[in-house]
Amino acid sequence: MKLVVAVIRKEKLNDVLASLFENDIHGITVSHVQGHGGETEKVETYRGLTVKMELTEKIRLDIAVTDPFVERTVKSILKTARTGEVGDGKVFVLPIEKAYRIRTGEEDAEAVTPVLSTL
Amino acid sequence: MKLVVAVIRKEKLNDVLASLFENDIHGITVSHVQGHGGETEKVETYRGLTVKMELTEKIRLDIAVTDPFVERTVKSILKTARTGEVGDGKVFVLPIEKAYRIRTGEEDAEAVTPVLSTL
Amino acid sequence: MKLVVAVIRKEKLNDVLASLFENDIHGITVSHVQGHGGETEKVETYRGLTVKMELTEKIRLDIAVTDPFVERTVKSILKTARTGEVGDGKVFVLPIEKAYRIRTGEEDAEAVTPVLSTL
Amino acid sequence: MNKYSLSLGLMLFGVAFAQGQDPATISWMLVSSAFVFFMVVGLAFFYGGLVRRKNALNTMMMSFVSLGIVGITWSVIGYSLAYADGNRFLGGFGYFMLNNVGLEGEGIPTILDFVFQGTFAIITVALISGAVVERMRFSAYMMFITIWSVLIYAPMAHWVWYLGGDGGWFKNLLGGEALDFAGGTVVHINAAVAALVLAFMIGKRQDFGKKAMLPHQVPFTLLGAGILWFGWFGFNGGSAYAADAKAALAMANSLLAPAATIVVWATLDYFRAGKVTAVGLATAIVVGLVAITPAAGFVTPMSAIIIGIIATFPCYFFINWRAHSSLDDSLDVFGAHGLGGITGALLTGIFATNFGDPEAATGGLNQFLIQFVAVVIAAAFSGVGTFLIASLVKLVLPLRSDDKIEAQGLDVAMHGEEGYSDGEGALLIPVSSSKKAALVAGQVVSS
Amino acid sequence: MNKYSLSLGLMLFGVAFAQGQDPATISWMLVSSAFVFFMVVGLAFFYGGLVRRKNALNTMMMSFVSLGIVGITWSVIGYSLAYADGNRFLGGFGYFMLNNVGLEGEGIPTILDFVFQGTFAIITVALISGAVVERMRFSAYMMFITIWSVLIYAPMAHWVWYLGGDGGWFKNLLGGEALDFAGGTVVHINAAVAALVLAFMIGKRQDFGKKAMLPHQVPFTLLGAGILWFGWFGFNGGSAYAADAKAALAMANSLLAPAATIVVWATLDYFRAGKVTAVGLATAIVVGLVAITPAAGFVTPMSAIIIGIIATFPCYFFINWRAHSSLDDSLDVFGAHGLGGITGALLTGIFATNFGDPEAATGGLNQFLIQFVAVVIAAAFSGVGTFLIASLVKLVLPLRSDDKIEAQGLDVAMHGEEGYSDGEGALLIPVSSSKKAALVAGQVVSS
Amino acid sequence: MNKYSLSLGLMLFGVAFAQGQDPATISWMLVSSAFVFFMVVGLAFFYGGLVRRKNALNTMMMSFVSLGIVGITWSVIGYSLAYADGNRFLGGFGYFMLNNVGLEGEGIPTILDFVFQGTFAIITVALISGAVVERMRFSAYMMFITIWSVLIYAPMAHWVWYLGGDGGWFKNLLGGEALDFAGGTVVHINAAVAALVLAFMIGKRQDFGKKAMLPHQVPFTLLGAGILWFGWFGFNGGSAYAADAKAALAMANSLLAPAATIVVWATLDYFRAGKVTAVGLATAIVVGLVAITPAAGFVTPMSAIIIGIIATFPCYFFINWRAHSSLDDSLDVFGAHGLGGITGALLTGIFATNFGDPEAATGGLNQFLIQFVAVVIAAAFSGVGTFLIASLVKLVLPLRSDDKIEAQGLDVAMHGEEGYSDGEGALLIPVSSSKKAALVAGQVVSS
């Protein structure tokens, strides 16, 4: 099992989500983060104080998937999150040793297969 | 050493914290995240615009523990965060290669044993 | 490749960023988190309700670096984020199996070397 | 506008003047009405800031919707039951559907009296909501206030302020008039007792006593307190029904009593917790204003300061005790408006002076007793009436939202909205599917 | 202050009175002016809460900057074109640069008329912005409103409210006066049609119809609605130009029409979506107020309630339809102010009564037709004029910000600020480098 | 209420009128007092939005607490020292504890003068806080303003506005009266110099010049600016002490001067940074209002526009320079109120006209010199006085919070609250343990 961690542009979230859903990836955790990379900094000015904003708002996705799903997940993100301009973000793949579903106590692969009955 | 990452319901945070403290787990980092899983979506409506909220507010816990503590931590979370309804969340265990305490520079096991002198 | 995860004091963010930039570490993702450790709790009071705030605002940094950069990154953080009082935070090093740059699809080492052309 | 309406205005003004209408009084009463209106907005923010984020809109809506509902009930029947001729206990139907409520009227046009009094009815009803936030079902709340504004508020306003015939009931109680300058009894005690009863009937929030439920935006509470104070100058000052020295007195007293309460409250806070809290200061403002309300035009400014000081103590200690009790009067409507109002009403019986008018009442043991009896009657009526109305509503609708919704927050469940949002992860439901959905009557997902 | 200025005041008052200036009227008009002024602040928050976080400041600035720009254009030339003597279609230059606008004047000093009318001009212009938020270039907006306030607003105000000579154009239309008590035509229809045209010319937001663009702070929208309603009492009440029964009537109607709209809107919301929404309630407030504006001093309170009820329907259904259409009148300026204003203007032609004044107009088919024609002329003038002015501005400046800026949010790009910030990751640019930078003219990074 | 109080009112009104009290004037002064009161709320939000999130409540509390403290000091002794008979330099004890401050009085009841003037004292004191936010100890602040409001504010008000006997000191300075219509000297220069001195004595914030300390909620700052402007119509308009043409003039000038400042400020911003900033616009509003304050009833509207334009320059460039200097007058009290006030006071000496009243002063070199001397005296008195009072307070309490608290934010440390909270991770301290804790006197964790 892997944890796919992606940092993407804020305005791309909806597109990325849609594409993940299409690829049957339904378990996703989203955080609001700020990023610093090669992007041009914004300059702001408050009553004569000029400041350089080193951080840009970004979205971080954490997606735990079983090994066969990793490629699909990464590809789907790489495709939909791209604009081609500096600042598109990164995808990292981390190893997961163990996963549990809190509701049932199921482990590993079972833990991350969502029940879609309610949809 | 492992990093226990748990995504839980917002309203369960206080209970989970209490149970972790009882189990002598005192080093915890909490983030506000949003999750998508098998939960029923909320539908909202703004001046005739009907929208489906794909994301639900969740809490993410990051807890670095030495190997002997992993089970205790996971069990404590699995027990207290459960409601039995879809959306209870997940627990993931990731490997940590190295840990440091910034204040002292201590490493690994020492780094994550909190000083409780001030309590 | 490693993911350096640091939890630091909020008021130290600017110093840590500056020091990382000096060390040529430019790809950073920042999140606002709350932490519980050995810090003294704040007590608040609202109309006779007395509450103990178990959580303190912290900043979490996620920095993906190639192996040769790990030490530099960790040292730079350990040095600048320290105040010597309980609550300075932790640094964890996690393994990364794969990294991608969304803009170009570059992988691993190339993925995390920022383009600084626009600066 | 401009010259034409001006001449028209002057013509009417001529007519008005002939009838004894005074433009200066009208000017002040117009302003006062707008000020009291604005208090409802202030209350929405005072209350709204104190609840949790997930219930912010629901709490504010409880104030805002009363502008609509009570605005209508007041014009249909409320004003009539309060001010049309009837007996000592209830008005008549003479003003039903605003019949006979027109441009004429002694002193000020009747329609202006209607507006000024209407804003009082609206704010009173909205005050109640503070006791039941974060759990009461919105539809039950709407039904409750519709009935309450007619059956409880209007009669009590009649008792205290009706002047036709022998006057309302409270005009002659134990041989004297129960003094209530601007509504300590009708507005504050009335709303507070209703709040208390409703809080008991609905029960405490699930998290009450278990979790800390902290104010999500204290600045909103300060803004609300500021707007309330501002509007209260019209509430108390306008109750002089003239732009005269009495109005000025009421205004001075409305500045000084809360100022005194702030200082004492801050001192108590400082000794208790080592800190002067902002929520405490906002509460103190309300307590001081409530306490001076029945007395505003009857006491000297120095008495106002003393009333502000005295009223702090019961309210402060009750509110501190309440937080640890099992009584979930969530935003302390009773602690602030009930105890503040009772203290003010009783102290009016002590500090009232007649300012040289031999016919006016002055403070003393007798007046104190009259005030006491008035408080008891008002509290009993409001309490019993509220219980009956809420029981009635309960037959039709559960008063309380279910536990799941309470945990999730009422904003999404009751209003389909979130107070604060960035729209992320929100997928538009496309026209076609939503159109289809719309065909299914009563379905939630529709266009 | 105090006694000196007082005696001075009394002296002037003597003079004023001799000229037929009435202090009570002046008092009410001073207050009304301040109230209408405050509506601009309310509008900034009403609109500001409805947009996304990244455009909050830009949206608010569109209202605030009109206080500056239109304040100046109105004093330089706008007031003159509207109220100085000229012909039926346009005023003259008699008040150019506030010449002859002084302390004298019948009824109230001319300078006070200038202020009161000025606040109307400001709010009208600010209303337009709701249609083009989140994408219009700020500099183009400033240029547009500078011209529009002079060439469109001032003439239309002249048609409706000018009383010299034969009066403005609308004083005699098909043999009768087009009734507009407080500006349904001049303010609301005018702004709404301009908004519609501008929305078409500028095009929809990139995300429109693709993403859900949710209000970032609904409490601000409620606050704005509350302030707007509060201020509207001055808008409608002040349009009586006297502190008389007519003003009181306008005030009562301004309380009751929106109350009725709230109730009906909430009911429709409840049946459609099972929920009473807060944004809906705020919208209902505005719709009710807009609808009663042209009628405020001409109809009975019961008619006001009926107008409030009727106006709900076109606005409610249009706004619901609009969200799914391809028309990005982003904050529904046309749906609320246009349809509300038109409905109100037409219903004024039906419900107007003369209150016993034989010279005043009353409702009927004839009056309805006059109202209809007035609406058509106003809409046509505003539409065509807006199109021409916007086309002109486009020659100089693109009307729309580029796509990248739109995606990033206009606050940072147009104002160099963020609405909400915690300053983290914000590095100060040191003095020396910023000083150097300042030498490079026009460069963005400067001190 | 209603008819009873009405007849009572009419009776009093009869009395009042006999004494020369005019209801229209009273109506306007009541409203004006409420408006100036509201400015304090506006200021709390103007300042509160500009600081960092962790200090939001503390900053707002500095304004709100002055409502309590100065409300009381003003009634105990302040009003007496300012307005009771004494010599040219200080009032007497005739109004001590509101003795002799009653319903009588020429023009308006003395109690109303007390209220109106009291709101001025409150806002002046609150203005000072802008220079020392985010680091001053709250208890020291409370002690400081208690003394300052009595020893500095009251005397200066006496100099400028006392009219008994030979009048206050400034009534005859170099053979003429120093003109100050609504408090440019007493309020703005006075507060600004005090702010400057206090900022120097307390020193800069730890992060000053090191980190970017950005406004945490610019919308609050805009809201505050809007409320300030709204309230200022009462501040300047009410200073006419009559509902007359002079008040209308003051109102027009209070609309136009800031409008002009907005336009010029925006232009400067645009050329400097390519952007019109929202914080800049809010600042411009305040600067324009400050500058017109001393002149409001003395100059023509066109002069008001010119004053608004001229005042922009010193303030704009000073504020821009200040940010890079080592002077941490955190929210630019001196840059806006000091320089704006001085510019306005001096320009009043140039632009004042007598509007046909031969006894009134007019602008010219002589008047300019008088204004200059008045500014110097006021600044010197405020500066020295502030220094002495702050030194005195320092003997008892440190003026400044310690560094750890400053880093953590003053809200939690000084008020035990957070401005914005979702209550997560907040554990209730159970009743029993808190009860026990309460027994330990002075302990922080108590019930």
Ligand SMILES: Nc1ncnc2c1ncn2[C@@H]1O[C@H](COP(=O)(O)OP(=O)(O)O)[C@@H](O)[C@H]1O
């Ligand atoms: N090494 C890194 N570790 C963690 N996050 C990174 C790293 N590099 C970039 N990021 C995140 O990705 C975002 C975009 O990266 P950037 O280098 O600007 O763009 P690009 O990948 O297009 O060159 C940054 O804002 C930051 O949040």
Ligand SMILES: Nc1ncnc2c1ncn2[C@@H]1O[C@H](COP(=O)(O)OP(=O)(O)O)[C@@H](O)[C@H]1O
């Ligand atoms: N594969 C996953 N990776 C990351 N987070 C997940 C994953 N699956 C679920 N989550 C998180 O857990 C939450 C609950 O998951 P869900 O599948 O709805 O519930 P349950 O585990 O009860 O079936 C989600 O909202 C999301 O935040």
Ligand SMILES: Nc1ncnc2c1ncn2[C@@H]1O[C@H](COP(=O)(O)OP(=O)(O)O)[C@@H](O)[C@H]1O
């Ligand atoms: N075991 C842990 N896992 C995750 N985060 C931790 C852990 N221990 C501490 N932290 C984070 O580090 C912060 C500071 O830790 P603390 O133990 O208080 O300080 P110190 O390291 O100086 O002893 C905490 O607020 C928490 O956010």
